[in-house]
Amino acid sequence: AKGASVLQQLVAHVGRDNFIKGLRLYFSKHAFGNTTLKDLIDELEAASGRDLTPWVSTWLRTAGVNTLRPVIEVEGESYKKLSIAQEAPKMPVGSKELRPHRLHVGLFDIKDGALTRRKSVELDIAGALTEVTALAGEKVADLVLINDKDQTYAKLRFDDRSIETMKSHLGSLNDSLARGVIWASLWDSCRDGELSASSYISIALNALKSESDISIVAATLMQIDTALFAYASDRNREMLRKQVAEAVEKMLDAATPGSDHQLQFAKSFANTAVTPEQFARIKSILDGSVTGLVIDAELRWSIFISGVKRGIFGPADIDRETELDKTAHGKQYGAMAHAAIPSAAAKSAAFNSVTVDDLSNTIHSYKCRGFNDPLHGEILTGFVDQYFDVLLKVWETKGFEIAETTATLLFPSWVISEETVKKAQNWLDVTGKDASHALRRAVLEGRDAMTRALKARTADN
Numbered sequence: 001a002k003g004a005s006v007l008q009q010l011v012a013h014v015g016r017d018n019f020i021k022g023l024r025l026y027f028s029k030h031a032f033g034n035t036t037l038k039d040l041i042d043e044l045e046a047a048s049g050r051d052l053t054p055w056v057s058t059w060l061r062t063a064g065v066n067t068l069r070p071v072i073e074v075e076g077e078s079y080k081k082l083s084i085a086q087e088a089p090k091m092p093v094g095s096k097e098l099r100p101h102r103l104h105v106g107l108f109d110i111k112d113g114a115l116t117r118r119k120s121v122e123l124d125i126a127g128a129l130t131e132v133t134a135l136a137g138e139k140v141a142d143l144v145l146i147n148d149k150d151q152t153y154a155k156l157r158f159d160d161r162s163i164e165t166m167k168s169h170l171g172s173l174n175d176s177l178a179r180g181v182i183w184a185s186l187w188d189s190c191r192d193g194e195l196s197a198s199s200y201i202s203i204a205l206n207a208l209k210s211e212s213d214i215s216i217v218a219a220t221l222m223q224i225d226t227a228l229f230a231y232a233s234d235r236n237r238e239m240l241r242k243q244v245a246e247a248v249e250k251m252l253d254a255a256t257p258g259s260d261h262q263l264q265f266a267k268s269f270a271n272t273a274v275t276p277e278q279f280a281r282i283k284s285i286l287d288g289s290v291t292g293l294v295i296d297a298e299l300r301w302s303i304f305i306s307g308v309k310r311g312i313f314g315p316a317d318i319d320r321e322t323e324l325d326k327t328a329h330g331k332q333y334g335a336m337a338h339a340a341i342p343s344a345a346a347k348s349a350a351f352n353s354v355t356v357d358d359l360s361n362t363i364h365s366y367k368c369r370g371f372n373d374p375l376h377g378e379i380l381t382g383f384v385d386q387y388f389d390v391l392l393k394v395w396e397t398k399g400f401e402i403a404e405t406t407a408t409l410l411f412p413s414w415v416i417s418e419e420t421v422k423k424a425q426n427w428l429d430v431t432g433k434d435a436s437h438a439l440r441r442a443v444l445e446g447r448d449a450m451t452r453a454l455k456a457r458t459a460d461n
Contacts, residue, residue, distance in 0.1 A: 005153030006059050012102035012151045013055060014048040022047035058099045064089025066099055067155040068146045070162075072128065079138050082132045084146055086154075101124040106148030106178065107141035110165065115173040120148050142169070150177055156185040167199070171207035183207075183216055187223050190231055193455035197231035200224075201240055203245040214260045221248070221268040228272075229275065229374035229414060230449075231456035237359035238274075245272040249281075257292020266293055271307035282307045297325055301333040307336045309375050315341065332366040339370030347379055354406060355390050361401050368409035377414040384412045384420055390429045394438050407439055413446060416453050424450070 006297070011019045020043035030039060067087040084105070089095040106120040113218060142165040146156050158166070166182065173179050173410050186203060189195035204220050211217050224244060232240050248269045255262035270282050280290075286303055288295060292349040295303075304321055309311045315338065322334035340349035350371040353365040354364055372380065387410055395403045412420055424447040432440060 002065070002153055005150075008057065008150070009102065009152050010044075010055070013100075014044055014050055014052070019044065019046035030389070049139055055100065058097060062095070062097045063092055064095050064097060065153060065155055066097070066101075067157060068101070068125075069157040070144050070146060070159050072144070073161055074140055076149075077140055079135055079140060081131060082135045082138075082144070083129050084125050085128065086125065087131050098127055100124060101145065101152040101154065105132050105135065105153045106143075106145040107135065107138060108143035108145065108173065108178075109170075110142045110169055113169075113172060115143060115165065115169040117148075117175060128197070128270065145178060145182065147181060148178060150181050155188055155192075156181070157189060158185070163195070163199065163203075166203045167206060170203055171210035176213060179207075179211070180216065183220065183379055187220075190223075190227060190456065191452060193231075193452070193459040196242060196460040197227040197233070197456060198236050200227055201244060205244065208247075209251060209254075215262065216296050217261060221264060225268075225374070226273065229377075230416065230453040231460060233457045233460040236460055241272065241274050245269070245274045245278055247271055252290070257290075258294070259292075262290070263299065266290060267299065267302050267306075270303040273306070273310065277308070279310060279312050282310075295327065297327070301325070301329070301337075303372070305333065305337050305340055308340045309373055310343060311342050312456040313337075328362075332362050335363050336366040336370035340366045340373055342376055342379060344379055344382065345374070347383065348422075349384055351386065351410075354410065357395055359402070361405070364402055365372060365405050365409065368405060370415060372409060372411075374414045377416070380412060381415050384415050384423060387412055388423055388431065391439065391443070392428070392432065392435060395436065398437075404438060404442065407442035408446075411442065411445060413449065416450055416457070418454065421447055421450050421454070 014022070022040075025047060026035075026040050028045040029043065036058070041056060045052050046051075066089060069085045071081075071083040071085050071089070073082075074316050082105075086098050086101075088097055095184060102122070104120045104122045107118045109116050109118050119135070119138065121132065122130055123130070123132060140161070144159060145161045145162075147154060154290055167188070170179065173182070184196060186200055190197060190200040196382065201224055204224055206219060208217060211220070216392070228237060228240055228244060248265055252262065252265035252269050255265050266285060269278070270285065282303060285293070286295065286300060287308075293299075304317075306383060308318065311337065318334060318337045318341075321337070321341055322330055325333070326331075338346065339353075341347075351365050353359065354367050354371065359367070391407060394406050398406070411424075424443055428440060428447070
């Protein structure tokens with residue numbers, strides 16, 4: 001993501017025509033030869049007349065991503081002043097890097113029920129605060145979008161009025177690039193604990209009803225699932241689960257028969273169902289009740305395993321499904337389904353299998369995925385200590401692929417608590433202090449993700 005964005009930023013920095021001219025000079029001069037970064041920069045400098053040394057230093061030789069926020073002062077119904085505040089990256093720790101950005105700031109209004117762009121201005125920003133002088137005196141917009149047209153690499157944040165606008169009208173925004181920028185920024189804000197999971201889910205469910213980009217639909221449905229189980233507070237989770245299941249079911253019913261949207265909503269509905277009536281519908285979908293929905297082997301297993309996780313189907317049902325699909329995929333999904341049964345006995349059998357038995361790489365990973373499911377946090381509590389106890393043994397006795405998969409996919413991601421974080425840190429400091437870098441990285445990333453989740457849950461209280 002950074003590479004593509006920084007390349008776009010370089011184009012904006014020198015100007016598109018100068019960039020193309022510089023490329024022509026570069027390719028002509030170095031045809032059939034090897035080059036360095038300096039060779040490219042020299043030609044871009046010659047074409048644009050700009051010294052790119054500071055740009056290269058800050059954008060290509062330093063790590064981290066800056067955060068950009070709107071700072072708004074209103075007078076009456078107009079902007080007295082609209083500025084952009086830039087924050088140094090949180091990682092690496094201690095960074096003070098404030099980069100130059102060439103970007104657009106867009107103002108959007110709700111008009112005739114749709115969210116439309118009123119004005120977009122391009123400017124250079126640098127340092128901690130830059131005033132957008134071209135927007136002073138403009139009527140207050142319903143949505144302010146920093147990095148409109150997606151020219152730079154940065155985390156984006158929104159003012160309160162923009163958040164409220166997106167809750168009701170994000171789906172009506174008629175610019176697909178602007179929507180994509182907003183979707184990514186909303187999710188990033190939720191992950192960082194700045195936008196509550198409840199607000200993110202509210203915005204997402206409303207906007208998904210009219211979102212045409214199927215890649216955004218698929219990604220957002222997965223992100224909603226993560227928001228529910230990782231970032232939502234305990235007191236809000238059950239209410240949100242019912243809200244999500246009901247909304248996705250309505251989207252499924254409204255989807256065009258045979259469409260990609262119908263397929264995504266069918267999978268998501270099965271994965272979010274919470275009521276007995278919705279459980280019954282999972283069974284009916286497998287029996288072909290949804291007009292236009294083709295139940296191929298892949299979709300059947302997806303919906304079926306969603307039922308297994310909820311206790312709708314048991315071991316005998318899994319054996320019947322495996323008998324119907326004798327392919328390699330059938331064996332893999334069958335193994336995943338048995339590990340996904342919501343009982344301590346099934347989880348214990350799966351845990352022992354993936355840490356002791358000699359399994360193929362695929363069967364092993366499918367069992368790990370079935371075992372470690374967000375719905376089963378309470379059952380999985382009993383396996384936290386076992387995970388940290390067995391890590392080094394698995395790493396020493398199994399092949400790298402199996403060992404790395406075990407460390408990553410079996411990390412107790414859904415037993416989210418300060419206690420789990422402490423156990424992970426203790427393993428890093430004591431038991432695994434001399435472990436391989438690859439193994440320590442798996443635990444470090446698991447600990448970091450859980451620390452992020454705890455922060456996000458606090459924001460949702």
